[in-house]
Amino acid sequence: MQVKTVEAGHYPEYDRTIAFYEGMGFLRLEVFPTLWDERNTCLVLVKALGA
Numbered sequence: 001m002q003v004k005t006v007e008a009g010h011y012p013e014y015d016r017t018i019a020f021y022e023g024m025g026f027l028r029l030e031v032f033p034t035l036w037d038e039r040n041t042c043l044v045l046v047k048a049l050g051a
Contacts, residue, residue, distance in 0.1 A: 007031050007043040021045050
């Protein structure tokens, strides 16, 4: 499973979102600095789903 959110350090509410996803077992995969715009860099987190 994959989710996208704003990279850490831009907005406190998105930092909490990242903490939530990491608490659910998601791992940070990649940052896309210009997917949305330079002030809202995109962080992709992933989690393998069990069978």
